[in-house]
Amino acid sequence: MTSRKLFAASARALALAASALLAVPLAAQDFGGQDDFDNTRGRGNARAVQPYIEVNQVLSAELSPGNDVLTFTQIASGVDVNLQGRNSGIAASVRFERNIGYGDAIDSSSVSGLLRGTLAVVPNKLNLEAGAIGVRTRVDAGGGTTINPLVREDQTSQLYSVYAGPTYTDRLGVVDVAAVTRVGYTKLDLNSAVVDPTGGRLEAFDDSVSNVGQVRAGVRPGDLLPIGIAATAGGFQEDISNLDQRVRDLYARADVTVPVTTSLALVGGVGYEKVEISSRDALRDADGNPIIGAGGQFLTDPASPRILAFDVDGLLWDVGVLWRPSSRTSLNARVGQRYGDTTYYGNFTYAPSQRSTFAIDVYDGVTGLGGILNNGLARLSNDFDVVRNPVTGDLGGLVTGGDGAFGIGNLGSVRAAAFRGRGVRGSYQRQLGQLTAAVAAGYDRRTFIAAPGTVLGAANGITDENYYINAGLSRDLGRNANLTANGYINWFQTGFGTGDVTATGGSIAYNRNLTSRLVGRAALGIDYFDSEFSPEDIAFATALLGLRYNF
Incomplete structure (x- = not known):
């Protein structure tokens, strides 16, 4: 083979990595919308469906500022699923929990779960994908959240998000x-x-409906021309019930991939964007005060005109590099103009072995809270294991799987206003014999966008920042026991002047098989909250002792 043919063949191999990226540079900005249209990944033909029930006794001791001690009986049922085929797969963890308090303790119940699945309607061409998440969360006065609330807390809220849709490749x-x-x-x-x-x-935030659509056609380098070319058109829209807000992002663009070496290519694109954020103002009484309905939300008149808060109509562009020196390493980095401003985004993955995976992602996009959650679900692999808080049973903010670790703890602010969100997130997972370690961390910056003069107008231009780390460690102790440890740190800083929040905690749990189906459980957790809304720091220790029966 001549050197020219060898270079062309290598360029085509590099183009396999670029083919999806040419299609998705804008969707990727929408907080990690699909980096690949084919998310059907799995570990062969693994099959596991594990329903269970639990009965636990929980003791919660207040360490600061008081010294109250409460006890609960915790009854839970759930199912963990991981079914993987050649072209289809599903992973899910769903749990219902009831805490029965004694004395001054308050009863509570919650549902938590995570699901992601792909069904191959036509193998390697047409897939149907779906995902869902439900978490119990604590909302602070500044709008910040944590998905690690205490068992003893009754002032918690439930957050749900679900999406579904087809993908097609040919x-x-x-x-x-x-x-x-x-x-x-x-x-x-x-x-x-x-x-x-x-x-x-x-x-x-109350609720929203979001829609994503994108079509693309492209030619790889060396197939028709020395360079790769592609054309993409698509859009994103989120309709937020609060004040009838609407985020609409439409675009069309052309992209090129120019191979430089067998592992390096220059990429770039140019196109047109039309981005609008609009809402309706609240109805007002005779004194000019906004009217609040029975559900606690501002009332609007559907017939009133929409008020623009953000309007960008014009050129978009970006340039960057695609580097893929091996099947285990990939870099896509871009800089350009989006939303009438400079934008940076990209991703890097490194998997030196099947036991070790590292990933980092930089994002930029306009959306509401619903768009954040839906796009996060779409990025998730359909082959994962959920890391739960062993004391509360809630989702602990971290999942692990064949594609590495993935953080699900970045809820950030739950304010109703739409926003432009920029940030970076990373994860690392490593398996050493019987020991598995994983960590996910990130920084999220949200600048809110609202029309001046409306009830949301005070939020316009205000920025909230969120830093977070979630980590987990698991080790098998022989064939019948295992030890797990989890930890989290969350720093939430709000630009509204209503108080920053620091939440941190950790837990350790021991599980031992008493029979082939009966498992003994013991766990200890410590949680600490430092909120400027409260004059004193809050700290709790929680212990659990119980049994789990696997059907």
Whole structure:
């Protein structure tokens, strides 16, 4: 083979990595919308369906500022699923929990779960994808959240998000074609109204419907021309119930991939964007005060005109590099103009072996809370194991799997206003014999966008920042026992002047098989909260002793 043919063959191999990236540079900005239209990944033909019930006794001791001690009986049932085929797969963890208090303790119940699945309707061409998440969360006065609330807390809220849609990929001659569409719904069920330190009412997110669509056609380098070319068109829209907000992002663009070496290519694109964020103002009484309905949300008149808060209409572009020196290492980095401003985004993955995976992702996009959650679900592999808090049973903010670790703890602010969100997130997973370790961390910056003069106008231009780390460690102790440890840190800083929050905690758990189906459980957890809304720091220790029966 001549050197020219060898270079062309290597360029085509590099183009396999670029083919999806040419299609998705904008969707990737929407908080990690699909980096590949084919998310059907799995560990062969693994099959596991494990329903269970648990009965636990829980003791919760207040360490600061008081010294109250409460006890609960915890009854839970759930199912863990991981079914993987050649082209289809599903992973899920769903749990219902009831805490029965004694003395001054308050009864509580919650549902938590995570699901992600792919069904191959036409193998290697047409897939149907779906995902869902349900978490119990604690909402602070500044709008910040943590998905590690205490068992003893009754002032918690439930957050749900679900999405579904088809993806299509094919190769028509030398042309790669792909399309994706999905619809999602997100709902925050607040336990009660949230009031900030000044006595003001927090306008928290209620619910939203989001839609994503994208089509693409491209030719790889060396198939028709020395360079790769592609054309993409798509859009994102989220309709937020609060004040009838609407985020609409439409775009069309052309991209090129220029191979430089067998492992390095220059990439770039140019196109057109039309981005709008609009809402309706609240109805007002005779004194000019906004009217609040029975559900606690501001009332609007559907017939009133929409008020623009953000309007960008014009050129978009970006340039960057695609580096893939081996099948285990990949880098896609871009800089350009989006939303009328400079943008940076990209991702890097490194998997030196099947036992070790590292990934980092930089994102930029406009959306609401529902778009964040739906796009996060779409990025998740359909082959994972959920890391749960062993004391509360809640999702602990971390999942692990064949694609490495993935953080699900970045809820950030639950304010109702739409925003431009930028940030970085990373994860690392390593398996050493019987020991598995995983960590996910990130930084999220949200600048809220609202029309001046409306009830949301005070939020316009205000920025909230969230730093978070979730980590987990698991080790098998022989054939019949294992030890796990989990930890989290969350720093939430709000630009609204209503108080920053630091939440941190950790837990350790021991599980031992008493019979082939009966498992003994013991766990200890410590949680600490430092909120400027509270004059004193809050700390709790929680212990659990119980039994789990696997059907």
